[in-house]
């Protein structure tokens with residue numbers, strides 16, 4: 001028997017990765033129904049967070065995850081209490097990077113902070129991608145010498 005009937009969580013879920021999947025899997029193990037509020041691009045700018053993947057795609061990816069029953073947009077900081085009431089939520093959960101931030105919701109439902117998955121984040125993935133795509137000075141020298149050789153051959 002699962003502990004909760006309806007549990008909600010909120011997040012950007014940019015560059016969907018194993019940390020997001022671990023969280024949603026653990027949440028689904030606690031509840032009959034898992035609702036995920038995905039941050040819109042406009043709300044992300046309020047959060048000072050620029051996501052690479054647009055909201056429509058992030059929402060579609062999250063709602064395709066087998067642990068997720070419903071996706072709604074997260075448009076502002078204030079909607080959580082209204083969501084809890086209108087969706088009949090009995091638990092709110094989020095990663096422990098937010099520990100304490102949402103204790104005010106305890107008046108309306110259980111509040112759970114789950115340990116984040118270590119060593120993975122969308123920010124880190126963006127940095128690794130940037131390094132992966134960047135050209136090293138050695139590669140540039142090799143390319144330059146090939147091009148100058150080609151130029152000589154053509155003269």
Ligand code: C2G
Pocket residue numbers: 009010011012013014019020023039049074093094095096097098115116117118119120121122
């Ligand atoms: N997460 C995790 N482990 C990671 C990375 C993220 O458990 N390595 C969790 C976060 O703690 C969060 C969820 O995955 O519960 C989504 O993470 P983000 O997309 O970074 O969400 P965030 O931008 O923190 O938005 O109103 C709440 C905010 O919208 C939360």
